Amino acid sequence: MAHPSLADERTSFIRFAQTHQFVTLFGILLPLAVFAVFVGYPIVFTIYLSFFDWNGMAPEKTFVGLQNYRYLLFSDKYFYTALLNNVKWVGVTLSFPVLLGLIIAYGLRSRIIPMPALIRTVIFFPVTMSLISVGLMFLLILNPLFGAFDTILQSIGLGSLVMEWFGDYRIALYTLAVVSGWAFTGMPMILYFAGLGDVPQETFDAAKIEGAGHFRMLTQVAVPQLRPVTAVVVMLTLFESLRAFDLVAVMTKGAPFGSTNVLGYLVYLESFWNSRFGYGATLSVAILVISILMATFVMKKLMKGAFDV
Amino acid sequence: MQSNLIFSRRYFLAAALAAGSLAATLGGVAPAFAAPIEIRYFYRAPWPSSETYANWLINEWNKVNGDRIHVTGASVDGETYKTKQTIELASSNPPDVFYSWEGGRAAEVIKNGFAADLTPYYAKYGWDKFLVPAGVSLATFGDRKYFVPTEIGASVVWYRKDLYEKLGLKVPTTWEQLMANAKVAKDNGYWPFMLANQKKWPAQFMWSAILVNKYGLDTYQGLVDNKIPWTDQRAVAVTKIMQDLAKAGMFEPSFNSIDVGPAMVPWSQSKALHWYQGSFNLGRFRGDKEKCCVVPMDFFPLPPIDGNKPVMSVFAEDTIMIHAKSPNKDAAAEFVNWMISKPAMTEKLAIDKPYPSSTEADLSRLSEMEQRLAKAMADAGSFTFMHVDHAVSPAISDKFLDSVQAVLAGAMTPEEAMQQTENEAARVRGKI
Numbered sequence: 001m002a003h004p005s006l007a008d009e010r011t012s013f014i015r016f017a018q019t020h021q022f023v024t025l026f027g028i029l030l031p032l033a034v035f036a037v038f039v040g041y042p043i044v045f046t047i048y049l050s051f052f053d054w055n056g057m058a059p060e061k062t063f064v065g066l067q068n069y070r071y072l073l074f075s076d077k078y079f080y081t082a083l084l085n086n087v088k089w090v091g092v093t094l095s096f097p098v099l100l101g102l103i104i105a106y107g108l109r110s111r112i113i114p115m116p117a118l119i120r121t122v123i124f125f126p127v128t129m130s131l132i133s134v135g136l137m138f139l140l141i142l143n144p145l146f147g148a149f150d151t152i153l154q155s156i157g158l159g160s161l162v163m164e165w166f167g168d169y170r171i172a173l174y175t176l177a178v179v180s181g182w183a184f185t186g187m188p189m190i191l192y193f194a195g196l197g198d199v200p201q202e203t204f205d206a207a208k209i210e211g212a213g214h215f216r217m218l219t220q221v222a223v224p225q226l227r228p229v230t231a232v233v234v235m236l237t238l239f240e241s242l243r244a245f246d247l248v249a250v251m252t253k254g255a256p257f258g259s260t261n262v263l264g265y266l267v268y269l270e271s272f273w274n275s276r277f278g279y280g281a282t283l284s285v286a287i288l289v290i291s292i293l294m295a296t297f298v299m300k301k302l303m304k305g306a307f308d309v
Numbered sequence: 310m311q312s313n314l315i316f317s318r319r320y321f322l323a324a325a326l327a328a329g330s331l332a333a334t335l336g337g338v339a340p341a342f343a344a345p346i347e348i349r350y351f352y353r354a355p356w357p358s359s360e361t362y363a364n365w366l367i368n369e370w371n372k373v374n375g376d377r378i379h380v381t382g383a384s385v386d387g388e389t390y391k392t393k394q395t396i397e398l399a400s401s402n403p404p405d406v407f408y409s410w411e412g413g414r415a416a417e418v419i420k421n422g423f424a425a426d427l428t429p430y431y432a433k434y435g436w437d438k439f440l441v442p443a444g445v446s447l448a449t450f451g452d453r454k455y456f457v458p459t460e461i462g463a464s465v466v467w468y469r470k471d472l473y474e475k476l477g478l479k480v481p482t483t484w485e486q487l488m489a490n491a492k493v494a495k496d497n498g499y500w501p502f503m504l505a506n507q508k509k510w511p512a513q514f515m516w517s518a519i520l521v522n523k524y525g526l527d528t529y530q531g532l533v534d535n536k537i538p539w540t541d542q543r544a545v546a547v548t549k550i551m552q553d554l555a556k557a558g559m560f561e562p563s564f565n566s567i568d569v570g571p572a573m574v575p576w577s578q579s580k581a582l583h584w585y586q587g588s589f590n591l592g593r594f595r596g597d598k599e600k601c602c603v604v605p606m607d608f609f610p611l612p613p614i615d616g617n618k619p620v621m622s623v624f625a626e627d628t629i630m631i632h633a634k635s636p637n638k639d640a641a642a643e644f645v646n647w648m649i650s651k652p653a654m655t656e657k658l659a660i661d662k663p664y665p666s667s668t669e670a671d672l673s674r675l676s677e678m679e680q681r682l683a684k685a686m687a688d689a690g691s692f693t694f695m696h697v698d699h700a701v702s703p704a705i706s707d708k709f710l711d712s713v714q715a716v717l718a719g720a721m722t723p724e725e726a727m728q729q730t731e732n733e734a735a736r737v738r739g740k741i
Contacts, residue, residue, distance in 0.1 A: 056395045057421035071736075144563040145571055167507065167566025169720055255509050256565050257715035272392035274704035275417065 043288065049281035056277040068282035079283065082261040083290075085173050089262060090241040092177035093184060098233055100181075101188030102226075106218050108189075109196040110204075120193065124186035134183045135250035142166065142175065166252055169259035176247050176260055184240065188233045195229035196222060231302050238294055242287065263287050345379040346640045351397055351404035353627075355387025356592060362661040370647055378640045380406075391703070398423045398632070405635040406644060409456055411447045411625040412699040413533075413706070418630065424455045425631040430642040436649065442691040443623040444666045457645050458666040460627035460657070462588045463686045464514050464696070465608040472499060472582050480607075484522070484614040487583075491559055494582040502554070503584040504564040505572035506717065509710040512551065513697045515585045515611075516713055518622060520547045521694055523614040533700035535738045539709070539731040540724075548716055548723035555717045565718055569593075577604050585611065588682060589626050592662035600676040607678055610685070623686050623693045625666070701734075708733035 017024040050068055052061040072079050107113040108120055126134065141149050142165040150162045165175040199222060207221045223230070245264035248254060254261040254269065261269070263283065271280025350367065354360040367382045383404070385393045390408065397404060398418065409415050409424070418424050431437050431454050437445045444458030466487070473480070473490075476497060481487040491501035506512045521529045524543045531537035532544060554560065561567065561581060573593050575581060596603035613619040629648065631641045647653055654670035663675060664683055672680050698706040712726035721729075735741075 057399050143571055144566045145574055164563050164566040167563055169718060253508065255507065255714060256718055257711040257720065272395065274707065275395060
């Protein structure tokens, strides 16, 4: 069967628009216009700005060509630290909250965990909290002088595990990522919980008759059935990790000595703190490129066939 | 019926004519109720008391002058003011009066044409006659004055008087004596110095004071004025001194994890002997008490090192500018004049924290120690020095603070730290 040509498609769209004027205007053209103004224009302007040196105050901008990109690629150590930190952040959030969310969801569905409604609500609750509040709360909990967490560790004889959660540059980023994971666990849990509801009970019953325990039922029955949910969860986690900003801004501000900088925070730091809006735009373009690459990977590898289950 | 109607029309026309004439006559003689000049005041409120004081300032002004010059305030908390300031100043409707920093940030605002020249208003209102000389000096760029300091501060070594007595120590007059006292404290289980460097700015206080007292004010000014590179051996040596202090356990444990606010807890619990910090902490030291302080404490300037003449840092903590594009600069200056008047400055002490920039403010409600520090600041001369994050542009100071924090954590050598700072400085101002 021959594919319709571009001219055919155009004619068919015009015919559709003529017969469905209301839908065309409010369902297609208006959203497109809003998207163009609030998303398209800022992206285009950011790319344009990345070729300039501008402090955000002066009326004129100085065109510098690719200088900002050269500095980013060949001289800016902070960029690579932030990029690596984002990768670490993704690693932590993919392993900790996603895995934990899956296990809890399975536990709730299979009634291993008592009071499932209460537990589900409690674990989902942090998702509804502002990350700023979460950050301030954990600043107190993990405070080295009077924080509850260190006190609990010491009182149960695990004082040797007490660390400088935010002050030690070797672990500060992981502390932030774990706090972020704590706040995010409810999201994969609720998605997996809903996904498990769609898996036919007979499948689990059959596995049980075959002698499968909970571990095998989770890994060999539930996980394959949950591939579409996992694809969505992984995609959400990846983009949430790339957008990480709030916790860094409220808890460490990149300290100690820039070791907790992530790309989103670096854009803020360079643009608004150091008054380098041109270079901040360059960093934003870098985030855009990384997002496109990640989205392509997710679409081609993870999402491909995921919804054919 | 017909005649009644005619009468009514005539009566109505006559009445309308009379009313119109009366209105026209009265309009000619009655005073014109012109709308007051609207002034927008954009300020930084780092403490809850800052907000209370600003509201008092605006309300009192509007009570007396609101029908002539009406002021509206808008505040941003301390942390985010710098980021919002850029957007506000460059907007099409900028504030008439706004908070600015001294030093490097002020220079940026001036360079970009946002700050009005206040020299004529200094002359008109005689501000330089009653403002603390160091504050006036900091407001001067070239031969012009661009801001009015409303709050000044000083950095000194705060010490616990009770612990000094307990350990039989004397107030040091040399660096060596200070280090000897610190060692006694350490040997007796106290932290010799609080640092509370989580937000990375506190360590620079000690760094810049050591540099000034060891190598002189000219060396420090050379660094921040871009005449001496940060890789200079003197800057490296001071960073090394800080590193040695950290290695020798002269600061509290976990100093890179503790912020200044929470550090008040161990300070109040008598765990530390000294704290080199700014006087803006007096609000914290005072706590709930009417007069400073919640614990027995006093201060001394950082003592001389190697016999050099010591210099106490006096800086402008709060400064006010008038926007160059304000159509109502005279009215704005009148409001600024109210801000630094004796009643306003005296009230600042009651509501906010020390120190008002006016020498005329009534300091009698302060403790004896605070009054002594106020006198020391007023006597400090026309210029001392600002700490690094006030003295240079944010981009350079941010890298400097990062670098010093890294040295203290043992993750960088002093040479690497100063090289990193110099690299950033070179990016901002070019190579020296």
